[in-house]
Amino acid sequence: MSTKFGRLVSLVCKRGFSISTSVQKGASEQGVKSLNLCSAINQALQIALDSDPRSYVFGEDVSFGGVFRCTAGLADQFGKKRVFNTPLCEQGIVGFGIGLAAMGNRAIAEIQFADYIFPAFDQIVNEAAKFRYRSGNQFNCGGLTIRTPYGAVGHGGHYHSQSPEAFFCHVPGIKVVIPRSPRQAKGLLLSCIRDPNPIVFFEPKWLYRLAVEEVPEDDYMLPLSEAEVIREGSDITLVGWGAQLSIMKEACLDAEKEGISCELIDLKTLIPWDKETVEASVNKTGRLLVSHEAPITGGFGAEVSASIVERCFSRLEAPVARVCGLDTPFPLVFEPFYMPTKNKILDAIKSTVKY
Amino acid sequence: MASWLLARSRVFFSTHQPKNLPFLSPPFLNHTSSSSSVPSRKISPTLFCFSRHESTKADAQLELEHDVAEDDTNQAIDFPGGKVGFTSEMRFISESAQKRVPCYRVLDDNGELVKYSNYVQVSKEMGVKMYSDMVTLQTMDSIFYEVQRQGRISFYLTQMGEEAVNIASAAALAPDDIVLPQYREPGVLLWRGFTLQQFVHQCFGNTHDFGKGRQMPIHYGSNKHNYFTVSSPIATQLPQAVGAAYSLKMDGKSACAVTFCGDGGTSEGDFHAAMNFAAVMEAPVVFICRNNGWAISTPVEEQFRSDGIVVKGKAYGIWGIRVDGNDALAVYSAVHTAREIAIREKRPVLIEALTYRVGHHSTSDDSTKYRAIDEIEYWKMTRNPVSRFKRWVERNGWWSDKDELELRSSIRKQLMHAIQVAEKAQKPPLEDLFSDVYDILPSNLQEQEKLLRKTIEKHPKDYPSDVPL
Incomplete structure (x- = not known):
């Protein structure tokens, strides 16, 4: 129970999440509002639709505002021709989006839950990702952004909880981006929408309401493929993304009480990822821990781990630690056991530092 | 009209x-x-x-x-x-009506106009170009097939038996209609002015191939010709065509998207996704299904139990027509009209063209292992779309034996020359292995390119010598 309690504390503590250190370009101090992640996404979509008349938002139940309310009000403001429902068919949504994007539009598609993205896997992997390459750059669908909520929520079971990011990280030609907070979500989503490459944007749905942060109201973008050191430390580097960072931050705070100084890095973009920032940090700390909710085997943590071992082998003072989901389907009743919780991370921090 | x-x-x-x-x-x-x-x-x-x-x-x-x-x-x-x-x-x-949906035709097997037939008039210029392009496609197929058999290109796939669907559908479209092909429709690209040399360059995967040597032969594409690059997966282009059509509609263009698939492709989820999306989105898209009887070795009886493909449109709320795919005039008329309906009514149309794949599926296939030679011969001889259309243009006094000889020999010569040119052309440079994965080269690819170049220096014999470094 204590592990679950730990998670709840970190999320209920709304203001505690703001660990963004970067000052966004164009953010004016006057126009800053306290927003949750869902509203930040909504604001990004509103700006995207407003700033480019050839941008479209569509997906299942998007028109009335979406099952998570991320698209609330957009159909009223921009009309049902630009913000619209689609039939319940993920491969259709992505295929349609590719065609729309290939004609020079910004196609912002929503897959209602990342758990349901698999019918669209072929369209993403074989079509979107290869569209530019296979045509010799004659055609591209770079205007395509696929938004999809991912991750645990405490009661989602098999099909409302998964973190399928690793599947997409094996696909040259797409980018995979995951924000950790409202301010990050808005700036990264706008970057994704305007990036000339197809992108899968995973939204940490547990944070839709729980993460609240000061978010600049104006139009700003945060760079892709740039990781961010969100907490500096000297004993061990922790790498994560999305909702897991809040758990990792809790572990960092507890470790600090025991005299361990942790550096925490938000990868933000999983492919193509910023190895240099992680490498520099590990060269400083000599230790690495990677954590994600997805099953450990074949997870993206394995890629981070292998790459850093390649680059920092002689500097490493302990094996790279991975604290991840179990290799089981995502369970309902057993969710607290499955999750890479704060104390699992804390234990791994301690054993890695003591190694 | x-x-x-x-x-x-x-x-x-x-x-x-x-x-x-x-x-x-x-x-x-x-x-x-x-x-x-x-x-x-x-x-x-x-x-x-x-x-x-x-x-x-x-x-x-x-x-x-x-x-x-x-x-x-x-x-x-x-x-x-x-x-x-x-x-x-x-x-x-019931699963189907008592009678199968009839097949619209204009010309009978002898190339004579069927009594009371209704069709869109074809001018002499148009008729001659249609016939010439059908012959060009036929000639291109037979020469490329041989070139593949000689081992000079790795793969080929002919249009034999489906020349009318290829050319007549293209002829009925406007140049700014967006085409999302399957892979057995290069005739559309030919009609639009893609040169024989450009076809040959693609099949040889040389530096002049628009696709930079990245895809197998026959994966043509040309932005200039509004012809999306072919990809091998079946039916994936269909929902994309709906998105493209929606864009045309929103931009107020007087154009439609046109997409092709085969009978096998209609079993894919993407076919059903596309039909349903097109209907719901009221997208100006024309689906042309070449029902050629065979999906590699799988006959239509093992593909579906509906009355072919045309009836599937009805369930999705889409208009449809079944047309004799070996009758160029019928295909032309149906596509011409479907296009007008799609654009004017802002709605999709499904065309099922009954045709036959006279050739093997590809150069990797021997279709005599799974179908009767008599069947192939019947479609090759009696129902040949090229000779049927030829009889019609001849009867109109638009075409003579002399024209025929001159055309065939000219195309042959052009192709032989184009092949020589393509064979001599360089392969695409190594940098094309890495470019275009993204709009710009990310650091991981920069790193991998550097590493690969070092390896090539160390082990030059491991790599083809004709790829410029």
Whole structure:
């Protein structure tokens, strides 16, 4: 129970999440509002639709505002021709989006839950990702952004909880981006929408309401493929993304009480990822821990781990630690056991530092 | 246009009463009118009972037409999507009508105009270009096939038997209609002005290939010609065509998206996704299904149990027509009209072209292992779309034996020359291995390119010498 309690504390503590250190370009101090992640996404979509008349938002139940309310009000403001429902068919949504994007539009598609993205896997992997390459750059669908909520929520079971990011990280030609907070979500989503490459944007749905942060109201973008050191430390580097960072931050705070100084890095973009920032940090700390909710085997943590071992082998003072989901389907009743919780991370921090 | 469409309009059908279509008057739509006044209980239940239903205990009846009698009273379910009448009869709707949907044709097998046929007129210039391009496609296929057999290109796939669908559909479109092909439609690209040399360059994967040598032969594409690059996965282009069509509609363009697939492709989820999306989005897209009887070795009986493909449109609320795919004039007329409907009505149209894959699936296939040679010969000789159209252009006095000889020899010469040029051309440079994965080269690819170049320096014999470094 204590592990679950730990998670709840970190999320209920709304203001505690703001660990963004970067000052966004164009953010004016006057126009800053306290927003949750869902509203930040909504604001990004509103700006995207407003700033480019050839941008479209569509997906299942998007028109009335979406099952998570991320698209609330957009159909009223921009009309049902630009913000619209689609039939319940993920491969259709992505295929349609590719065609729309290939004609020079910004196609912002929503897959209602990342758990349901698999019918669209072929369209993403074989079509979107290869569209530019296979045509010799004659055609591209770079205007395509696929938004999809991912991750645990405490009661989602098999099909409302998964973190399928690793599947997409094996696909040259797409980018995979995951924000950790409202301010990050808005700036990264706008970057994704305007990036000339197809992108899968995973939204940490547990944070839709729980993460609240000061978010600049104006139009700003945060760079892709740039990781961010969100907490500096000297004993061990922790790498994560999305909702897991809040758990990792809790572990960092507890470790600090025991005299361990942790550096925490938000990868933000999983492919193509910023190895240099992680490498520099590990060269400083000599230790690495990677954590994600997805099953450990074949997870993206394995890629981070292998790459850093390649680059920092002689500097490493302990094996790279991975604290991840179990290799089981995502369970309902057993969710607290499955999750890479704060104390699992804390234990791994301690054993890695003591190694 | 309306007048010629009128007489044949019953082969277009719709699940709804058409909007703004004065030329589609009710008598031609009685086939789909659900409020038939003939009480269907007059039909003998046993007459239309299929054997597999005979043992069911319930007094269920199988309706062959969709005219289950409604109760006389005005009672109806006010259901989302529209009112539905009640009936006290338990009748199941049959899987297909008593008669198969007829196939629209203009020319018979001898290239003679069928009496009372309705078609879109083709000028002499158009007719001659259509025939010339069909011959060019035929010649290109036979030469490329041989070139592959000689081992000079790795793969090829012919259009033999489907020249009419290829060329006549292209002829009926406007140049700014966006084409999302499957892979057996290079005739569309040929029609639009992609040169023989450009086809050859692609098949040789040299530095002049627009695709930079990245895909197998026959994966053509040309932005200039509004012809999206071919990809091998089946039917993936169909939902994309709906997105492209939606864009054309939103941009107020007087153009449509046109996409092709085969009979096998209609089994893919993407086919159904595309049909449904197109209907719901009211997208100006024309789906052309080349039903050529065979998906590699799988015959249509093992592919689906519907009356072909045209009937599938009806379930999605899409108009459709079945056309003789080996009749260039019929294909031309159907596509021409479908295009107009799609653009004017902002709605999709499905065309099923009945044709036949006379060639093997590809150079990796030997179709005599799974189908009768007699069948192939019948379609090659009796139902040959090129010779059928030739008879028509000849009868019009537009074409002579001399023209034929000159054209065939000229195309042959051009192709032989193009092949020599393509063979001598360099392969694409190594940097093309890495470019275009993204708009710019990310750091991981920069790193990998550096590493690969070092390895090549160390082990030059491991790598082909004709790729410029």
